[in-house]
Amino acid sequence: MTTTYFADQAWLGPEDGTVHDVTIEVSGATITSVTTGSTPAEGAVKLPGFVMPGLVNCHSHVFHRALRGRTHQGRGDFWSWREQMYSVLSGMSARAYSDLAAATYTEMTLSGITTVVEFHYLARERGGSATSADVSVMDRAVIDAAARAGIHLVLANACYLQADVHGSALSSAQEQFSDGSVSAFLARMDRLRGAESGPEDAAVAIHSVRGCPPPAMRAIAKWAHENDSALHIHLSEQVKENLDCIGAYGCTPAQLCADTGVLGDKTTAIHATHLDGDDIALLGGSGTIAGFCPTTERDLADGIGPARALRDAGSPLALGSDSHAIIDLFEEARAVELNERLATQKRGHHSAAELLTAATVGGAASAGLSDRIGRVAAGYDADFIAVDMNSTRTAGATDPVAATVFSATNADVTDVVRKGRRVVANRRHDELDEVGQRLAEAVQNVHA
Amino acid sequence: MTTTYFADQAWLGPEDGTVHDVTIEVSGATITSVTTGSTPAEGAVKLPGFVMPGLVNCHSHVFHRALRGRTHQGRGDFWSWREQMYSVLSGMSARAYSDLAAATYTEMTLSGITTVVEFHYLARERGGSATSADVSVMDRAVIDAAARAGIHLVLANACYLQADVHGSALSSAQEQFSDGSVSAFLARMDRLRGAESGPEDAAVAIHSVRGCPPPAMRAIAKWAHENDSALHIHLSEQVKENLDCIGAYGCTPAQLCADTGVLGDKTTAIHATHLDGDDIALLGGSGTIAGFCPTTERDLADGIGPARALRDAGSPLALGSDSHAIIDLFEEARAVELNERLATQKRGHHSAAELLTAATVGGAASAGLSDRIGRVAAGYDADFIAVDMNSTRTAGATDPVAATVFSATNADVTDVVRKGRRVVANRRHDELDEVGQRLAEAVQNVHA
Numbered sequence: 001m002t003t004t005y006f007a008d009q010a011w012l013g014p015e016d017g018t019v020h021d022v023t024i025e026v027s028g029a030t031i032t033s034v035t036t037g038s039t040p041a042e043g044a045v046k047l048p049g050f051v052m053p054g055l056v057n058c059h060s061h062v063f064h065r066a067l068r069g070r071t072h073q074g075r076g077d078f079w080s081w082r083e084q085m086y087s088v089l090s091g092m093s094a095r096a097y098s099d100l101a102a103a104t105y106t107e108m109t110l111s112g113i114t115t116v117v118e119f120h121y122l123a124r125e126r127g128g129s130a131t132s133a134d135v136s137v138m139d140r141a142v143i144d145a146a147a148r149a150g151i152h153l154v155l156a157n158a159c160y161l162q163a164d165v166h167g168s169a170l171s172s173a174q175e176q177f178s179d180g181s182v183s184a185f186l187a188r189m190d191r192l193r194g195a196e197s198g199p200e201d202a203a204v205a206i207h208s209v210r211g212c213p214p215p216a217m218r219a220i221a222k223w224a225h226e227n228d229s230a231l232h233i234h235l236s237e238q239v240k241e242n243l244d245c246i247g248a249y250g251c252t253p254a255q256l257c258a259d260t261g262v263l264g265d266k267t268t269a270i271h272a273t274h275l276d277g278d279d280i281a282l283l284g285g286s287g288t289i290a291g292f293c294p295t296t297e298r299d300l301a302d303g304i305g306p307a308r309a310l311r312d313a314g315s316p317l318a319l320g321s322d323s324h325a326i327i328d329l330f331e332e333a334r335a336v337e338l339n340e341r342l343a344t345q346k347r348g349h350h351s352a353a354e355l356l357t358a359a360t361v362g363g364a365a366s367a368g369l370s371d372r373i374g375r376v377a378a379g380y381d382a383d384f385i386a387v388d389m390n391s392t393r394t395a396g397a398t399d400p401v402a403a404t405v406f407s408a409t410n411a412d413v414t415d416v417v418r419k420g421r422r423v424v425a426n427r428r429h430d431e432l433d434e435v436g437q438r439l440a441e442a443v444q445n446v447h448a
Numbered sequence: 449m450t451t452t453y454f455a456d457q458a459w460l461g462p463e464d465g466t467v468h469d470v471t472i473e474v475s476g477a478t479i480t481s482v483t484t485g486s487t488p489a490e491g492a493v494k495l496p497g498f499v500m501p502g503l504v505n506c507h508s509h510v511f512h513r514a515l516r517g518r519t520h521q522g523r524g525d526f527w528s529w530r531e532q533m534y535s536v537l538s539g540m541s542a543r544a545y546s547d548l549a550a551a552t553y554t555e556m557t558l559s560g561i562t563t564v565v566e567f568h569y570l571a572r573e574r575g576g577s578a579t580s581a582d583v584s585v586m587d588r589a590v591i592d593a594a595a596r597a598g599i600h601l602v603l604a605n606a607c608y609l610q611a612d613v614h615g616s617a618l619s620s621a622q623e624q625f626s627d628g629s630v631s632a633f634l635a636r637m638d639r640l641r642g643a644e645s646g647p648e649d650a651a652v653a654i655h656s657v658r659g660c661p662p663p664a665m666r667a668i669a670k671w672a673h674e675n676d677s678a679l680h681i682h683l684s685e686q687v688k689e690n691l692d693c694i695g696a697y698g699c700t701p702a703q704l705c706a707d708t709g710v711l712g713d714k715t716t717a718i719h720a721t722h723l724d725g726d727d728i729a730l731l732g733g734s735g736t737i738a739g740f741c742p743t744t745e746r747d748l749a750d751g752i753g754p755a756r757a758l759r760d761a762g763s764p765l766a767l768g769s770d771s772h773a774i775i776d777l778f779e780e781a782r783a784v785e786l787n788e789r790l791a792t793q794k795r796g797h798h799s800a801a802e803l804l805t806a807a808t809v810g811g812a813a814s815a816g817l818s819d820r821i822g823r824v825a826a827g828y829d830a831d832f833i834a835v836d837m838n839s840t841r842t843a844g845a846t847d848p849v850a851a852t853v854f855s856a857t858n859a860d861v862t863d864v865v866r867k868g869r870r871v872v873a874n875r876r877h878d879e880l881d882e883v884g885q886r887l888a889e890a891v892q893n894v895h896a
Contacts, residue, residue, distance in 0.1 A: 341746055347525060
């Protein structure tokens with residue numbers, strides 16, 4: 001099936017800037033041609049507003065959505081918040097998990113996100129035993145959820161073997177995260193890659209320098225390299241992680257990653273908040289992607305990461321909604337710039353186009369899919385969205401990229417096309433209605 | 449005319465917390481009774497979602513709305529941004545100003561703001577002469593605009609006499625800000641207070657320690673005290689302002705305010721960003737209200753003010769959207785907490801209820817109207833709003849106050865009752881439709 005879309009204004013990717021009168025030809029799930037300065041063909045589907053590539057969410061822990069409106073006003077810090085987060089897991093069945101994930105991925109879709117990298121450390125159900133299936137029950141839960149929501153899932157299973165850098169055993173709350181050994185984890189990853197009913201795309205993750213000892217980090221990095229897989233890791237979100245790492249290994253987490261072969265241009269360092277100059281040089285010099293999650297990093301009191309310095313050193317930027325305190329990639333994008341303004345008392349560290357690049361092209365690189373998503377271009381997946389340029393938030397702007405990044409919210413996303421399917425039209429999902437009600441019920445179920 | 453409203457859940461003010469099954473009786477513009485644990489009377493208007501007092505915006509420069517989507521990605525700092533802001537004024541007639549203000553106040557109304565303190569330093573039209581009318585043409589522009597939008601205007605005219613602490617003459621871009629002398633300014637304020645066609649309420653303002661010399665500050669403070677008027681001043685938004693003040697007067701702006709009688713519990717220090725311990729003690733000890741504008745302070749790279757320390761010292765907190773980079777008082781409220789998390793790496797400086805108090809009761813104090821607005825209570829203006837607790841943003845929360853402050857956006861405000869008139873129902877303004885289009889045209893007109 002072929003469909004012709006037409007947009008008055010669009011941003012196709014970082015090279016072209018804002019273009020006008022754009023015809024996008026789609027055959028099946030793929031864009032076959034993009035023509036600017038065109039006139040609308042008869043029967044063309046006219047997209048309202050400002051069109052751009054579907055947004056790529058480089059970092060999600062989908063079940064954290066159940067914490068929204070429940071933990072945000074707590075005192076304490078990241079570590080006390082983590083106890084609350086673990087408590088959600090205590091009664092969460094795979095079925096409840098899948099329903100929550102479906103509702104949350106639908107919220108993402110409605111906010112313009114067409115691809116999500118799920119950083120997945122739930123190896124099995126609470127109390128369940130290690131799986132021998134090709135696709136674990138928890139993997140199946142998110143794979144099915146993504147299909148229901150119409151979102152492109154990149155499933156990044158994470159290896160999580162120990163509670164801290166001293167190799168302490170996992171707590172009972174953490175047991176379901178573990179495959180028992182790195183070899184068992186990698187064997188499961190091999191099976192998942194070969195599975196017919198696996199995720200649309202897969203990546204692999206090291207939970208953190210806390211969660212895996214250096215030999216496991218090395219083995220996973222080797223596996224990722226051999227399998228040409230994207231590799232993710234939580235890096236230096238907390239000062240305590242750095243201090244613990246230096247105490248145990250005599251080097252920072254970034255240096256430990258460098259020493260174990262983890263860094264590289266298919267690797268994403270999630271957070272990358274507390275870095276010294278050498279860390280920045282290591283990440284940038286290796287082309288490691290920096291996966292910032294600013295609304296989570298402010299919610300969890302992590303701090304403000306050195307986004308500009310990382311970009312200057314050579315690291316592309318990607319963006320994630322992580323704990324889903326908010327799901328709004330425009331808010332993530334502007335927060336990168338606005339947080340650096342707060343830290344430096346200067347404006348203009350990142351242009352709006354650079355920030356939109358992070359939310360699209362940067363995310364695609366982080367997902368390991370630079371050749372397929374993140375741009376509106378021939379040969380790419382037909383993933384694009386429209387943003388209302390005439391809402392109370394956006395009206396009056398001269399630069400639609402700046403209006404999108406600095407003024408729009410998720411409420412301004414009117415249309416979402418994903419692999420050629422118009423998943424959202426006029427702010428409504430094509431299959432799932434009453435999404436708020438679904439979210440409320442799904443959240444209630446995991447707390448029940 | 450009497451109307452009975454009913455809400456399943458409401459927050460009436462900081463004393464009561466969240467209450468249920470609330471009947472609000474309204475006669476004309478005033479609440480006559482509030483009853484919790486009630487059953488809906490026949491004919492009661494049922495408000496959906498979570499009901500709370502109308503939000504009070506303690507600081508607005510309404511014409512700055514014309515800069516949104518046009519300057520936010522600029523480089524430079526506050527001072528270079530100010531040049532861009534001045535350039536908007538060059539062609540802005542009173543008529544264009546009024547249309548822009550009406551559209552912007554409508555945007556505020558739709559976002560749940562029922563009262564706005566307009567910090568008004570446009571004494572006359574560009575090129576116009578000082579007015580002898582009771583109500584200046586620029587005052588008339590905003591008074592009419594507020595009536596069109598259905599918002600309660602507290603007009604805080606600002607005295608602005610000089611370009612800097614050295615008493616330099618105003619630049620040509622600044623000339624329209626000045627009444628020429630503090631006595632001419634205060635004579636105009638006297639006439640405005642006596643005018644039949646004046647604003648609904650008035651306050652008075654000293655632009656800043658830059659804009660007024662100490663004798664003028666003293667005269668205005670005396671006038672405010674004698675007239676029992678709320679008094680506003682921009683205070684320590686920029687480090688440069690502090691350095692200039694210390695250079696000229698040998699003391700900080702806060703100390704200069706203390707020395708000239710400006711501080712007190714009817715005074716609001718807008719921004720209060722760069723304060724030392726003595727400044728905080730002066731503001732807190734005098735009960736001076738701290739008027740934070742976090743989304744502007746991040747946009748302009750001002751920095752993070754000491755909100756928690758000010759509150760501990762005795763300063764109530766109020767919130768303003770100021771330059772209108774964003775108009776969303778929920779975002780202002782959460783940013784107070786989240787910015788302090790970024791600065792301290794700790795959570796829990798302000799509870800959600802404390803932040804909602806700032807957006808309502810704190811704003812009412814800043815407006816000088818603590819006995820009339822900011823609460824849902826008998827004898828108060830019938831100003832209240834409803835927030836959707838079942839949107840993708842808010843669904844699943846157990847604490848509606850936390851959901852409102854930490855998760856909701858302006859898109860979740862469904863209903864606004866202002867002085868007994870239901871100005872917004874189901875997210876639509878009762879008189880003005882196509883608000884985005886109105887904003888776009890009004891912004892275009894002031895740039896024409």
